Amino acid sequence: MQTLTGLGVSAGVGQAQALVVSPAPGLPEVDPKGEVKDDLKKITVALNKVADRLDYRAMHADSSGLAVLTATAMMARDPGLVAKVEAHLHTGAGPARALWDAFDEFCDQLAAAGGYLAERVTDLKDVRSRALAVLEGLPEPGVPTLDRPAILVAEDLAPADTATLNPELVKGLITAAGGPTSHTAILAAQIGIPAIVRCPEARSIVTGTNLALDGVTGTVLIDPEDAAVIKLTERADKRKQVLESAPEGESCTSDGLRVLTLANIGSPADAVTAKKKGAEGVGLFRTEFLFLERQDAPSKAEQADVYAQVLSTFDEDAKVVFRTLDAGADKPLAFADLGPEDNPALGRRGLRLSQVRTDLMDTQLAALAEAARKTDRMPYVMAPMVATPAEAKWFSSRARKAGLSTVGVMVEVPAAALRSSQVLETVEFASIGTNDLTQYAMAADRLQGELSELLTPWQPAVIQLVKATCDGAGDRLIGVCGEAAGDPLLALVLVGVGIRSLSMAAGKIQAVKAALAMHTTAQCEVMAQAALAAPSPELAKAAALKLADPSMEVLVS
Structure with missing residues (x-):
């Protein structure tokens, strides 16, 4: 064995x-070039055929599959993609090469973004493979x-x-x-x-x-x-029993401390799925999904419609947090390119881009305010990549001028964590993005696989930065919306240092709820102290697990 x-x-x-x-076949050895208009028509027909087939599959899928397949079909019909294909045809490329290179450009953008966005690359490459198969008269991969x-x-x-x-x-x-x-x-x-x-x-x-x-x-x-196999099965059965013990409604520790369990999403369809999985609201709506892969920025009306759909999915008093555009540098936009940078991760991204392109920021804030009027629900809104009190104040004043009253910032930069008492003076809440916070704290590019051992949020230094944020926050609600929140054991440590809102992939909510329900606040605090005292992430995790309820073993990978 x-x-x-x-x-x-x-x-x-x-x-x-x-x-x-x-695997799907790659580029053909022979790629004869015709007239640009003729090749473009062939490619457009192929993409539309792929979209139609995806729509047909969606009709035979469940509700969650329908949403994903419909979104993938929209990729195939994206006019921005067709425009890229045409541009490559004009450089002299054959139809297969033009299609391949156009998709590559979009894939590179998503891959550079990392995390959730990078994992959409598979969806794009699948559309490309299916379109190439149509072009070449091959069976669908x-x-x-x-x-x-x-x-x-x-x-x-x-x-x-x-x-x-x-x-x-x-x-x-x-x-x-x-x-x-x-x-x-x-x-x-x-x-x-x-x-x-x-x-x-x-x-x-x-x-x-x-x-x-x-x-x-x-x-x-x-x-x-x-x-x-028997051992695997027995462990799976025990895990199922633990998960079934999770409360269906509000999430709390066993002594009654309220901890919000929310979802990270990227579309209205994701919001529906998250609610079915037990999410109490949204801790992170990645609004950049509306902007990427486009030649022009989405209009105020288009944005407002999407935001209103998400707000309407949850209860009236639910926490639904929208992050303003997190793009630039490693996530370039065709309509907001500030030029190449030597070190994109430390460049003009997030709020730094918005401070240059204030029109994008103001349109987005106005769209959120319109969505609030449509639904009679006030969204939470936060800015990414905030490093100083001045930046937080700049964003807060702009959001309030637009009519938004619940304003926050992302804590992804160590400076913001260490000076949270000043950075948060002009806002109501903060959410910690542990993925970027870990990257900057450990000086390790999150896109470089060779450094993955440094990039675990179990790093005691990262946990200490989370604690520093909470310590300086006063009575403000501090959450975590990085992947750390979805680790049921680490979630307990985060609660132990002061986190009161956890946002994660929807499929992880039940395990986190179960973990919270079997521990007291005091237990979480002791686990946090042990993790902070550890000299390595491995020992931090082991120390926390040793102090946890024995049932946690089956929830920890």
């Missing part, structure tokens, strides 16, 4: 033979028809394939690439298929290999022994 390890993203144990999904139970193994899986999988036949998914907030991971959890991503050794698996997997721990067993 051989053991492989990846990142578990959908709970459950699966056992079956492997079926390796062949994807998962073959199954006639027996199997565990699918692939470099990555597109949401168009995942959304319509039959859990009776597909006993699990293993991908070499992918991420925890990819549409494939989210859909697998909603369908109920155990799934593991980021398992590079899966590339060595061949079709027909006997496999077993645990979608929580990320464990893959090759030619598994019966005793090992």
